[in-house]
Amino acid sequence: MSTTKTIKWGILGLGKIAHKFASDLKTVSGCELYAVASRNQEKADEFAQIYQAKIAYDSYEKLAKDPAIDAIYIATPHSLHKELSILCLQHKKAVFCEKAFAMNFDEVSEMIQTAKENDTLLMEALWTRFLPHYQFVIDVVKSEKYGKIKQLEADFGFYAPYDLQNRVFRKEVGGGSLLDIGIYPIFAALSTLGIPEKIEAKATFFENGVDSSCNMLFQYANAKAYLKSTLLENTPITAIFQFEKATLTINRPFHGPSNVTILQNNIEETIDFNYSTHGYSFEIEHFNNLLQSNKKESDLMTFEFSKSLMKTLDTVRNCIGLTY
Template identity: 65%
Template structure:
């Protein structure tokens, strides 16, 4: 094993909200990684975060973090509308980037990020953590192996009812708030990762008074009558399950399907549920994958590929166009 393989990856985090806390917690479980620095526009917030997770440095601005020569990789957890700007900032300083989903606000921004990563020969990956979770990989394998034959229909939903606070990021259109980009991306991901891109999309939505989408219903159509019925909503708590109806049985990812969960297989009147004994928040798995890519001098993931991220954003763009959701 080379020295590079033994290297401890020094991580930085930009944006110190709820998800950043979960990521930092999981980073503590990874032997070849450490939280080296964090950055916020608020120095006090950065100081408190660094103290909580034993980061060596707390910056009161993002530019100082990316200029630190000791940092190998940066996790970007700022609001959606800043993903493009902050990814470009890191990549132009040759810092490997793991950027939260959605990768950016639209396909054009994603293309710019990918082009910048390639120009700087620097690793870039969308942090679609679900793809790397053991229970989701378990389901993908069953679908690939056609354990119950081919998938005929998918039903996937994600809904919760937050307290109405129009000052919150979730309800703030200028920050990319709303159900589609925040949570609707997960049902779309479930369809794309199992059936690929649809040949036809039908979408409809409801909106809050401030033009932020409150719910979105999507129907993806494929060849031979195969469908994916997808839903996101901020108006009610839903099962948040992903169910794959196959020719000879059903594969069901139980609530909440996008995070550490379990899977029920149903066939011929019999059910069996597999648990996966998760001991972390789940961000552990994508980070381990990313660390290995970095050690192997890779600039693109072989799982969360550029092509997959581009297609995911293209589907989001299509749905937005159909429902009349414009962030500009």
């Protein structure tokens, strides 16, 4: 792909997150929102009008087949991620699929295999990895500026009234606290401490079998990570890293645009990152660069990491007896 070409994006699934993504896409140079798709034509038309997309489709397949499209962002419920990613990859469209990448490890493996067979770019859209404040934290961890991590506490919880019309409560689409928001505390542990030696987990459930909360303990040789997800209460949504020589806190919301507070020798410093978008612009820029460079895999959100993340989610699900 020529570096001068404008990347034409399509969006499959037009819910809340797609609106934020489309808004941030407009702030990124070298690309445009070309087409959107919903199973409801009226919804597609309305979305296209808001974000100046040229075409509004009433089916996902029509968008996947559009020869003008270079990249497709998949923002449907989790249960459709594998099917739609494979559909798009088979039509040689670069796929940027929202987290959780799929429902389980086998699905993720199939998606990656399809991407390789079609020699087409595929990446999990876990925006946190690309946010400047989180890249800062990764650099602090790697440099061991404050020594090694001894403990991590990370949580993500909000109160949501039980409503079976809301996808978050529907088991068949991967609803529940773990896959939807528990993925972020787990991501924080895997991206800084690696794969744990032992995992313990306990959960509570709604009457339909969807997990309402999950408490996890990841044990490492020289560290522990206490992780939590819940739909029953509002939690701090912070990530607190206890290093040997300092405490680093990613303030609320740790998974989105935020700031970082470092406490060392009783001196506290807060570092701001001056965000001006919803935060999706950073992952969009990264994906665009991969596409322009003809890369087939991200060096930041690698296939191996996405597989490890899903395998860890599967392990937690086995611990708490959750099946989809």
